[in-house]
Amino acid sequence: MNIKITGTGSYIPANVEKNEDFHNHEFLNSDGTIIKAPTEVIVKKFKAITGIGERRYAKNHLNTSDLASFAAEKAIENAKLNREDLDYIIVAHNYGDVRHDSVQSDTVPSMASRVKHLLRIKNPNCVAYDLLFGCPGWVQGVIQANAFIKAGIAKKCLVIGAETLSRIIDPHDRDSMIYSDGAGAVIIEDTEDEGGIISHKSATYAFDEAHFIYFGETYNPKIKEDRRYIKMYGRKIYEFALKNVPLAMKSCLEDSQVDIKDVKKILIHQANEKMDEAIVKRFYELHDMAMPEGIMPMSIAKLGNSSVATIPTLYDFILKGELENQNIQKGDIIMFASVGAGMNINAIVYKH
Template sequence: RIDILPTLASRVKAKLGIRSPQAIAYDILYGCPGWVQALIQADYYIRSGDAKKILVIGADVLSRISDPHDRDSMIYADGAGAAIVEAVESETPVGIIGHNSRSDSMDYVNLLHMGYSYDRELAGKKDLYLKMNGRRLYQYALENVPKAIKSGLDKLKLHVNDVKKVLIHQANGKMDDAILKRLFKLYNINDIPESVMPMTISWLGNSSVATVPTLLDMVMRGKMNGHSISSGDNLVLTSVGAGMNINSVIYRMP
């Protein structure tokens, strides 16, 4: 069911023809927030001086673990996104300027898990399909994602009004809207600025780790109507997923 040897990162490195042994390749198993967490690790590597340029890839093929007899699977999709994180000199902070992560694994570890098909003929035979406790997952995300974003902003002494765009994992449109409202509510703001949160789930679905890099690419390339960004704009990249894990990155456009 799980193909982990050799790692996907090692296979990609081989296919790209990258020969340097110093270009280390490894996978990050962190659920849907995996790509954002990889950005955070890339930032640590660069700030430590151990790396100057890092390729961060987020790819998932949820069609392989989607139960066609489960309504929750209807929104799952396949996708991939990649970015090169590079060290640059700047008089003012740009790029990844801050981040925040949390893992709640005691009470919420099984909100997303592998389980059996709802097809009676297949039930109990193989736990090959992604299953979720949708109601509890919704409640968990609504309660904790806004606080995680605010904690990241607080570290930088930034206000939510300093944020141009919130790029959130495309898990559920209704849930993402509720998370955004709760985030602004933490600042006692009821009127949310228009076009602060671009969405792609209605036509691209939920591709797990690929949703945030895909969304970021489309916004940066001007492919999202009504959404544009400029130098100096602050973006929040945030995700929530299996574990349960939450993270956010504050990115300032160079």
């Protein structure tokens, strides 16, 4: 049984929000006090740490489920699949449909049911459900699809990661510059082709770490609106990720029995350029090796952090030749790895 990704698709919103567009923001500390630095300096430091120069925001009339369906259409077309043959639609997200200028997240019906509706799939045996697993949600969806196919209860699955984080950011929080919108999708099937998913690893750390990423109030004490925004303890997340993600990747690689020297690419969740680089460097240090040049493709500079969408959009970009100096060839061993709210971690070793 060779369970492989047979089609990919992504949707990148047209609206570009550049770093300079934040120069008129009033950024505050978490206690509401003013940051004693010009906004231009804050933005410049942000770019140096995260590597983000711009990000994409969805147009006002589009929601997460719309973005997800656009990416799904492309993946279905790429796989040359009859959509009525799909057994599962798994949609990873975090906040559902947050309509423009709304303070509420709408998840009834589920994103997956909305996507199935938008795809005009009639087959009632195509089961559609949502997956909430923080930023590692898309990777976890791939792991679940793999399990369904191995168990013999599915043959073809559509796994989507979609998010519109621009709708839940606090304009007074420096971290608001990290987040973006987007969607990526893949078709997963049991094929006659060589390769596929070799091994996977997942973990949840929730004893002390559950609330490192949370929903909190604006940093502006003058605003009395009862609304919540995505918030995080950046330093704690960095330390957590640097300690635990390389170990999960190492465990996953050991289970695969693949030699680390045979790994051609590591597609890691595009969270923060410096953090991602530190994670991959640590992974190679655990094997007494230096991080190979070009091993870690990055899309964060132009696309920002779109949570569950970063890895599938990155994968789609590389396969379609849209990321400069990056390619994946048939037979290449690659790794997917992610960390995010929960705190959740996962990794997959995959032969393309």
